[in-house]
Amino acid sequence: MDIDIYSPDSYTSGIPHEQFAWLRANAPVYWHAHPDGGGYWVLSRHADVTAVSRDFKTFSAQRGFVMVDEMPPDILTMTQSQLLGMDPPQHGPIRRAVISRFTSRMLAALEPRVREIARGVMESARCGDPVNFVDDLAGDLPTAVICSLLDIPEDMWPQIRRWSDLQTSGTDPDLGGTPEEVTQASIDMGTYGFQLASERKGRGGDDLITLLIDQEVDGHTVSEMEFASLFVQLTVAGNETTRSLISAGMHELLKRPALYQQLLAEPAGLPQAVEEMLRWTCPLHYFRRTATCDTEVGGQKIAEGDRVVMLYSSANFDEEVFASPLDFNIRRDPNPHLAFGHGIHLCLGANLARMEARVFFEEFFRAFGDGIEAVGEPVFIRSNNIHGFKQMPVVLTRAA
Template sequence: MAPEIDIIDPNVYERGGIPHEQFTWLRDNDPVHWHHDLNDGVPGFWAVTRHEDVVTVSRNSQLYSSHVRTSMYEEFTDDEVLLYGMMMLFQDPPDHTKNRSKVNRGFTPRMIKQLEGHIRDICNELIDDVVERGEACFVEDIAAHLPAYVICELLGAPVEDRQKICDWSNHIIGFADPELAGAKEKAKVFAGELMEYAAQLAHERLAEPRDDIASTLLKPDESGERLSIEEFQLFLLMLIIAGHETTRNGSVGGMLAFFENPDQWAKLKADRSLLRTAPDEIVRWTSPINLFRRTATADTELGGKQIRAGDKVVIFYGSANRDERVIEDPFTFDISRDPNPHIGFGGGGAHFCLGTHLARLELNVLFDTILERMPDIEPVGEPRRLRSNFVNGVKEMRVRFTPSTPLGTKAAALSRG
């Protein structure tokens, strides 16, 4: 018998995380499912749940547009769509291709590899702040700060701006959770503050360029192309939302996965070479970003269903990453999984995650540092999940570990300049 299908209500995710039982039924019985929206006046949508179909949609920007009504599940006004359409995340080729080429140079594997020492210092600094206590909130004390600190490092932003970046990201993404922002209007205010900050940073870097990604993006490349102030503002908004939330929730979800699968933590302790494959399995398992929206630009067929031009099409990574047709034994968390055909960084095509190399490096270094400094880390009580259908987030997860002495990482890093 078919279960009651509700894979979009944020309350579903707050109560139990990704509704895998429903997704499994959909993949087996109705992989392109017409899902009536729960809110009055908001259109229903096609829920795409199989790996193959998610990849098909992801790789065909001409037929499944990120630009027409943005790539967010929420419905926006025409004016909002026009504004947000300037952001790379909400563009289709050729505009997306042109803008992506401007920022790619800041995120090559070679550029990201240069950050490894800084990321290790940041991880040690965060652990220094809690290690004497023997207990912490893994979300607030460690996971939430790591990507914000790394983004500050990328931009060359002052250390004192780290908390602002954390707060902006939390409130912009968490507008559906009453504990965080409480309303879309507040989220817009925080986004506005972030845009003002980005403009100020851009003017500073144009006046006095530095050895950071902000300066790299704002100076002309070989063909004379560079980001305008407005494009830089929107890029920074995207970087803080995408770069902060994916790594934050991947870190927390990964730690939770290790708590629930202690054999894998023991396996990683015994063989650190598994840090090469572990980040991808963490991203597959947690699917930090649950969904994105596309809009059909023409009548077509997908999964045996007739899709009409203008239809809302929602692709679910959390489902695709557990698809038995593509991933062997998908409900087993296996940090040695290789190859790992997950699509936690996107299903390919134009919008494959720009920060893939950075996310892998952050997860690699974080868990390496935890293994080194708090190997007996364990949970205290149940985690509390975020009320969101967009990010698979945990907002509180208490942990304990054997207390130890700080390394003084912050002072050492400052002394090196």
């Protein structure tokens, strides 16, 4: 098979399942050419992705960051200050600082606010005419939730979303900008985060910024500069991935009206259904690691310095782990998907995203019942990293 899973054009119709299935069956550790003249190893099986995710000593996130493309030294240095691009020991204290604020108790206390935001989204949605479900419904909730958590002024929310879109969708001509604009968006966003941290340090507020910047973990206090990088990661992840989950999850239900009606009648089944939406939609296709020494994966020798790409959207359809993986099964159990990654870099906001998706569907069902109709095929973001829609035309009708 002619394998090309680097080109963003390979993803404009969704996950390239045929290529991924061939890789899992024939070349689970596959050397893939890169346009820079080098190459990288692609891991397509669940077991290999999981093993590399766990072995942070052999496979570093910090050495080359998490994107497959090599970065200029100055940009790499900037990205390595993000939690996503840190290895231990720098990684641990900052992650624990954030995790301590995303407790089950905090999420339970936050749910009424998330529900209030979701109801506002439903109330403002236009009915009777086509709307873009991605921007007009699915995108509003996560932006509002993360910005509310951080107590960002509401007039800044559109700017936060624009900065986020530039950084995640730079290869899509409809959403991204020039490489210079993408870099500038990251710098501007980090600068804004630094400014917020500086303003709130020692003020005794109860927003997430103040709680993070004022606490000490393992003798380490999160600095304003560390928070600036963390701010970029929290806001970008809090926007894009949850928007993709909600949009693609709704699309799969609309393609299967019986499942939609099942959840409409029994919304208690939503938590399990959300797990299948996560497996199926997998908001990120991959993250990269860099080998810190000569090693081996799946019997294949890997040299120190080699790039290793963990293909989550292939691992989530591994026939060795998931029965009938191409069936969208909202009662799948167990469901050990890797949509949130694995190991020490497991997504910090995983349970927040789960709660947002559940509340969104509960409030959507309450407001619209089965009053939603797809009026066109969704259009995917042109990206080899982000798996999500940029357009999903629907018509809404409010429940009687």
